[in-house]
Amino acid sequence: MPFANYKLPEAALSTAQKEELIHKTTDLLVSFFGEIVRPNTMVLVEEIKDGGYGRADEVFTIPPEYRAGD
Structure with a gap:
């Protein structure tokens, strides 16, 4: 199971930006390991x-x- 962990300053990203980061990170990991890992990929x-x-x-x-507004 691929696992990515981002540590960011509080309120640096909006909820939508965090969702986009999760989707793009998942796509990146799938590009390396294949679709088989998508259901088990964890992004924190x-x-x-x-x-x-x-x-x-x-x-x-x-x-x-610099704070994101939700």
Whole structure:
């Protein structure tokens, strides 16, 4: 069973964008492994709260203008 796990900032994508990401990721994995894996392909989109991630000692938050609206 192919498995993809995306970790994204909370509210970075709308519900429709997350659905599209799941569909496109499934199609990508099917292109490698064949249609046989489609029913068992798992795509997990995890949303990380602001301040819950960072790089090189910098804690990230998403500016309001970059938040997706549902």
